[in-house]
Amino acid sequence: MSHEDSIPGGKSEDKAEGYHAGYREYNKALRTWLVAFGIGGPVLLITKETVLNRVIQQGKLKSIVTLFLIGAVLQIVIAFINKIECWYSYYCQVDENFRKSGRGRFMLWLDTQFWLDISFDLASMICFGLSILLLYNAYF
Numbered sequence: 001m002s003h004e005d006s007i008p009g010g011k012s013e014d015k016a017e018g019y020h021a022g023y024r025e026y027n028k029a030l031r032t033w034l035v036a037f038g039i040g041g042p043v044l045l046i047t048k049e050t051v052l053n054r055v056i057q058q059g060k061l062k063s064i065v066t067l068f069l070i071g072a073v074l075q076i077v078i079a080f081i082n083k084i085e086c087w088y089s090y091y092c093q094v095d096e097n098f099r100k101s102g103r104g105r106f107m108l109w110l111d112t113q114f115w116l117d118i119s120f121d122l123a124s125m126i127c128f129g130l131s132i133l134l135l136y137n138a139y140f
Helices: 012-047 049-057 061-094 096-100 102-111 114-139
Strands: none
Touching (some): 012 049, 012 061, 012 114, 049 061, 049 114, 061 096, 061 114, 096 102
16 A cells, blocks of 8 residues: 555545645635626625715725726736636646647746735735725715
């Protein structure tokens, strides 16, 4: 029996794939929430006339909407980057020559850069947090 076979739940490759599948699901769910929030925030703002009037009176409308939209755009950009990286990672698995190329090696490296996703997510959350803070201060 190998060391991998003694790990509860199967071989380490199977467990790693299970963790990666879980990561993909959580990533997709978070990204969906963040994009929905980034678009839903301004929509909610403009449909509540009393809130909208207060925000306009205080000159905060442009800042609030801009922050919401920046947060949503950041999520769209990182989803696009992830899509491209994922396709290239797949292609690296089916074409060994491409995997050895500069672009292939770069895309495989990019696949391991967790900080990129986290940076975009945190930047979106900061934009949304600031927009909510401006909205709260304008209304209350």
